[in-house]
Amino acid sequence: MIGIIGGGLAAAKLVEAYRESGGEDEITIWSQDPHGPYHRPPLSKRLLRGESRPEDALVHPVDWYAENGVQLRLGEKLSSLDDAQAGTVVIATGSRPRTLDGTLALRTLDDSLELRRRAGEATTATVIGGGFVGCEVTASLTHLGVQVTQVVRDPMVFAPLQAPPLSEALHDTFRARGVELRLAATELPPADLVVAGIGVEPNVELARDAGLEVRSGIVVDERFQTARAGIYAIGDVAEFYDPLYRRHRRIEHWSNAAYHGTTLGRILAGEDARYDTVSSFFSEEFGKSFKVFGDASGHDSTSLEGDFHGDSAVLRFAANGHVIAAVLTGQDEAGEEALQAEIRAGAAAVE
Ligand SMILES: Cc1cc2nc3c(=O)[nH]c(=O)nc-3n(C[C@H](O)[C@H](O)[C@H](O)COP(=O)(O)OP(=O)(O)OC[C@H]3O[C@@H](n4cnc5c(N)ncnc54)[C@H](O)[C@@H]3O)c2cc1C
Numbered sequence: 001m002i003g004i005i006g007g008g009l010a011a012a013k014l015v016e017a018y019r020e021s022g023g024e025d026e027i028t029i030w031s032q033d034p035h036g037p038y039h040r041p042p043l044s045k046r047l048l049r050g051e052s053r054p055e056d057a058l059v060h061p062v063d064w065y066a067e068n069g070v071q072l073r074l075g076e077k078l079s080s081l082d083d084a085q086a087g088t089v090v091i092a093t094g095s096r097p098r099t100l101d102g103t104l105a106l107r108t109l110d111d112s113l114e115l116r117r118r119a120g121e122a123t124t125a126t127v128i129g130g131g132f133v134g135c136e137v138t139a140s141l142t143h144l145g146v147q148v149t150q151v152v153r154d155p156m157v158f159a160p161l162q163a164p165p166l167s168e169a170l171h172d173t174f175r176a177r178g179v180e181l182r183l184a185a186t187e188l189p190p191a192d193l194v195v196a197g198i199g200v201e202p203n204v205e206l207a208r209d210a211g212l213e214v215r216s217g218i219v220v221d222e223r224f225q226t227a228r229a230g231i232y233a234i235g236d237v238a239e240f241y242d243p244l245y246r247r248h249r250r251i252e253h254w255s256n257a258a259y260h261g262t263t264l265g266r267i268l269a270g271e272d273a274r275y276d277t278v279s280s281f282f283s284e285e286f287g288k289s290f291k292v293f294g295d296a297s298g299h300d301s302t303s304l305e306g307d308f309h310g311d312s313a314v315l316r317f318a319a320n321g322h323v324i325a326a327v328l329t330g331q332d333e334a335g336e337e338a339l340q341a342e343i344r345a346g347a348a349a350v351e
Helices: 009-020 062-067 109-121 132-143 164-176 205-209 254-268 333-349
Strands: 002-005 027-031 070-074 088-091 095-097 124-128 147-151 180-182 193-196 200-202 231-233 238-242 247-249 280-285 288-294 301-306 313-319 322-329
Touching: 002 009, 009 027, 009 254, 062 070, 109 193, 124 132, 132 147, 132 164, 132 193, 132 280, 164 180, 164 280, 164 313, 254 280, 288 333, 322 333
Parallel strands: 002 027, 002 088, 027 070, 088 231, 124 147, 124 193, 147 180
Antiparallel strands: 095 200, 238 247, 280 288, 288 322, 301 313, 313 322
């Protein structure tokens, strides 16, 4: 039996790929959340703006799990790996938001519905944080007619991306839409609603209590296996080995959780798969989206093609003359694939 602890995107993609690859073992998913596995990106975008319904966010309709031989135990939190009583245990517990007293956080479907309800009663909001949750909530609340002040500790939004041309274009867009952006600031103006998007902590406690190695996340190899046979970790909670950059990484994004789940599903069904992709993530503000490919850590130069104020731009990050990562907007599929191939070749060539 396969026991999956955590019922988010990574878990749902695992069972889907496992069955598609012919895996026949019984599967149980335990999830603390009362809802079946769902996509979180709409929670700060379409669902928050009231443009989609909660059921649209589900990865599969809840019946799909029983039809595919998966026991879905919703609203159940496991407090030990042993409680799974399975030969194969997958830790897919994701992460939880850092919280600040007196503020709302956004992680779950119910958080999003509550935030939408509160936004309907608010004239003003303060949003804390300049990462993707902070920026997307700012954009969505503004769209709903709430006057938002966004307070960002760093001198620019998305500071960790080290992509000033993107950040500056976003500053201009936000201000043009009426957002009061306070950069390099920590003081919070009073508002009807205060939302914190100040990062997440991975839910590593079960692994730590079981004596598994935990660094920034639960340490696994490129086949998502911990040092203990039969115990795996995927998604936000995993510090996995990325062979492209020849180091361990932890990524808190949708495509990563989907890819980890799909790949481990194939592995558990007996396929010879491993982590083998150029990582990517996306964010969307005011109807415009951008993507990040690869990992820019250790870059020593950048080059910009196009303009993030316009429809098309690519900011390349290079190390020793080799392209290792990019931030982009407005590229077609062929352009994105070419960029990923360039990054794959470049990262492999860096000494
Ligand atoms: C508002 C919001 C917007 C986002 N937008 C984007 C975006 O635009 N682009 C992007 O790339 N990424 C985005 N993300 C990030 C992306 O959604 C996450 O990276 C992804 O959900 C991670 O999936 P996961 O399966 O690893 O974990 P999670 O989705 O966190 O799921 C883990 C599940 O495990 C459950 N659980 C935890 N501990 C236990 C336990 N002990 N027992 C039982 N169950 C447990 C939790 O309740 C949860 O349901 C967004 C995230 C949020 C919150």
